[in-house]
Amino acid sequence: MTKNRLIRIAPRIAPLSILALAGGTASASASGFSLNTQSAESLGAATAGAQAARATPGNAYFNPAAIVGVKGVESSLSIVGAWNDTSYENATGALFGTVPVAGDSAGEAVIGDGVFPTGATSFQLSDKLFAGVAIYAPFGFNTSYNDTSIARYHGTFSQVVSGSVSGLIGVEIADGWSIAGGPRLQYVDIDLEGAVDAAGIESALLMTMTIPGTDDAFVDVSANDWGVGYTFGFQGALGDRVTIGASFTSKIDHTLDGTATFDISTSASGQTLAGLGLFQDTGVTSDFTTPGNIQFGVQIEMTPETRLLASAVQTRWKSFDQLTINFENPIQTPEVTTQNWKNTWAGAVGVERDFGPAQTLRLGVMYEEDPANPAFSSPRVPGASRVWLAAGYSRDLSERAELHLAASYVFAETTPLNQSAAAPENLFRGSFTGDVDISGVVAAIGIDWKF
Numbered sequence: 001m002t003k004n005r006l007i008r009i010a011p012r013i014a015p016l017s018i019l020a021l022a023g024g025t026a027s028a029s030a031s032g033f034s035l036n037t038q039s040a041e042s043l044g045a046a047t048a049g050a051q052a053a054r055a056t057p058g059n060a061y062f063n064p065a066a067i068v069g070v071k072g073v074e075s076s077l078s079i080v081g082a083w084n085d086t087s088y089e090n091a092t093g094a095l096f097g098t099v100p101v102a103g104d105s106a107g108e109a110v111i112g113d114g115v116f117p118t119g120a121t122s123f124q125l126s127d128k129l130f131a132g133v134a135i136y137a138p139f140g141f142n143t144s145y146n147d148t149s150i151a152r153y154h155g156t157f158s159q160v161v162s163g164s165v166s167g168l169i170g171v172e173i174a175d176g177w178s179i180a181g182g183p184r185l186q187y188v189d190i191d192l193e194g195a196v197d198a199a200g201i202e203s204a205l206l207m208t209m210t211i212p213g214t215d216d217a218f219v220d221v222s223a224n225d226w227g228v229g230y231t232f233g234f235q236g237a238l239g240d241r242v243t244i245g246a247s248f249t250s251k252i253d254h255t256l257d258g259t260a261t262f263d264i265s266t267s268a269s270g271q272t273l274a275g276l277g278l279f280q281d282t283g284v285t286s287d288f289t290t291p292g293n294i295q296f297g298v299q300i301e302m303t304p305e306t307r308l309l310a311s312a313v314q315t316r317w318k319s320f321d322q323l324t325i326n327f328e329n330p331i332q333t334p335e336v337t338t339q340n341w342k343n344t345w346a347g348a349v350g351v352e353r354d355f356g357p358a359q360t361l362r363l364g365v366m367y368e369e370d371p372a373n374p375a376f377s378s379p380r381v382p383g384a385s386r387v388w389l390a391a392g393y394s395r396d397l398s399e400r401a402e403l404h405l406a407a408s409y410v411f412a413e414t415t416p417l418n419q420s421a422a423a424p425e426n427l428f429r430g431s432f433t434g435d436v437d438i439s440g441v442v443a444a445i446g447i448d449w450k451f
Helices: 014-019 150-154 198-206 268-274
Strands: 005-009 073-095 114-124 129-136 140-144 157-174 177-197 216-238 242-249 252-263 282-290 293-301 306-315 322-327 335-338 344-354 359-368 386-396 401-412 415-419 431-450
Touching: 073 150, 114 140, 150 177, 150 431, 177 198, 177 252, 177 282, 198 216, 198 268, 216 268, 216 282
Parallel strands: 005 157, 005 216
Antiparallel strands: 005 177, 073 114, 073 431, 114 129, 129 157, 140 157, 157 177, 177 216, 216 242, 216 252, 242 293, 252 282, 282 322, 293 306, 306 344, 322 335, 344 359, 359 386, 386 401, 401 431, 415 431
């Protein structure tokens, strides 16, 4: 391998090429590793009120009832990009509680950049009945550290990419009130890489005089799976000026299947241990759950040109308790990473104003809680509560086409990382502490087309 890698979760998006849209990104804009920037139109208001936007297929990620109310056939496509400015500093680590981990104590570009497409199409089947298909990249991240980083035993590269397809049916059940829902098919591919303290393991198992931290092997674990969940939601009009919406998306359980590849070519200790049956290329499996969420939104018409927007989203991260990599090689013990995340809330407020019949300006702000447990905060997925400041612009290009442009600045306070040597899973990884700074810019361009 060309990089120091401990264990990594990297998705393969090739199977989604048959869907024409697929993607994922490592982004400072992700709460946990959930990507909420799924349409250019909604990004302009920091997603405020997106759950209550009627007849806007591009917002089906926030509420499938958004497919109801279109005339004929309407499609929405967005391209979203995230450019991150992240770094870590003050890193320290120790092996077996006494041996300091040598290496880089600071570094740049911890979280990678990314670009991904999203889109949806809605079909009017009758006056009251609608169908739709929505394709999104709901989860994604990647983090990387130099091979010489003090963090290397806790991960040098970690990545998740996902793609999902939802088939939706919507019904207008009364004037101004609608429901919609359907199954959600999701693909996830993960990749984890990192360094293994082969010298420390040899010293502990064979009672040799090798010094921990002086001879590293490397491992690359990649695996993928398809899973199935569901989503449903409603929208309703409260009088002439207020529209509300709410939705629920289920968690999706995956049983990942893949391979582990070990690099011991430069590790004398690794080669010694390989003679005992360790560090053999082998198959792997892992249970991996992506969280469900509950979303609420409201749009209030203050004047014919101006609307106030608000939303609240609970992401049920409590299902992400532990990541365990099980090796088919019976000599290789499972690789465990405790997460113990908590459910979180995000809240957003915004405003949009029409300037004439063809132009709309949006502004919004959002706050997202960090799901990570401070006692287990890992270099692999550095958490932080985030603030979004967003602006967007829409313009009709013709009677059939509407253009959306949006950008958001995302920032967070410095966040400490903490891995205790007292945790059994860190016996050979050692302890790690450090601080991470996260900020970034998210931008999107989208187009809606009426056929």
